[in-house]
Amino acid sequence: MEPVQSASLTAYKRTTALDSTMFYMGNVMSFLARGEDTGGRFALMEAQAKPGNEPSPHLHEWEHETFYVLEGVMEVYCEDKVMLAHPGEVVFIPQGKPHAFYIRSPHIRILILVQAVGDRAVGLDRYFTQMAEPATSMNLPTEAVTYLMDDPTHATRLGEANGIRFLSPEETAKELPHYPGFGANLEKIGQ
Template sequence: MMEQVQSASLKAYKRTSALDSAMFYMGSLMSFLAKGEDTGGRFALMEYQAKPGNEPPPHVHDWEHELYYVLEGEMEFYCEDKVLVAHAGETIFLPQGKPHAFYIRSPHLRTLILVQAVGDCAVGLDRYFIEMAEPATSMSLPTEAVTYMTDDPSHAIRLGAANGIRFLSREETAELLPHYPGFGVPRKSRSH
């Protein structure tokens, strides 16, 4: 449950996507523009840069809504019986509690990810990303990185559970995301 944070205790700040706000996360580069600790747990905002193969397995956010605003590239989302494709300048909203997955469909992706707490819970996705990441050493995608395809899944499952994220089994994925081809199934990126 979220502790109530008084607005007076929050501080105004300015932050940009730069090395001091960036982490290497599962083969991607993530800049933390607003963390839950900055917003009283109400929301977090990250800039996510990635390439095909950096995607997470199908999952559910129990504590927050998630919104993607694509800055560069193309993403293909699966949520319930929907397949939603987002290009630069488009937004995808994924409600709290809805199983979802995505593919990166362009050679390079840059998107904003906004998560908003639902009810009395604080956002947890930003903490999960930080706990799964390591400090960035450059503002380029890492070349030799651990991804969800190469990592021990028990690590992500444990950290996810502590931060309101539940990963789906193959059986749950087949039932809840009927159009999703499957985690790790190669998808051709589209050049634009």
């Protein structure tokens, strides 16, 4: 998808409400700005999640990603860094950098901003909607498919179509040396 000229864009106002929200892999994902709203230049989502709903290690080929923590704590792995982010803190992940995270509190609420790099439009918002279903409430679903339960080929295929590449265990060990592993029992490793 190529970016859209700004002359064809229109102003709007949106909030975290049921009509702009989907259930995504055990998360509640509200779409505040989609790539289609911004000419493909950025997308902004508010996510609510709990431990166990995290994606496996990956990278974004088309966009930078920024997390802004509203509630809770997340532990982000990128390069040789381990960054613990609390409410009011930002974590920036440059385009093409492998990363992963764990939710380190019973619940988290974050803003996720992706910004296009180069001529490609952002793809993460499309990926989320393709992996999601319409939300029936603003509460975390109690029985939802998560990345730990889902067929990884489904996420990999949709990721590739939207500029997201999931890392193999070998790539993860090399690129994220401090990451304890996808699906690790954090209580046993000192949560």
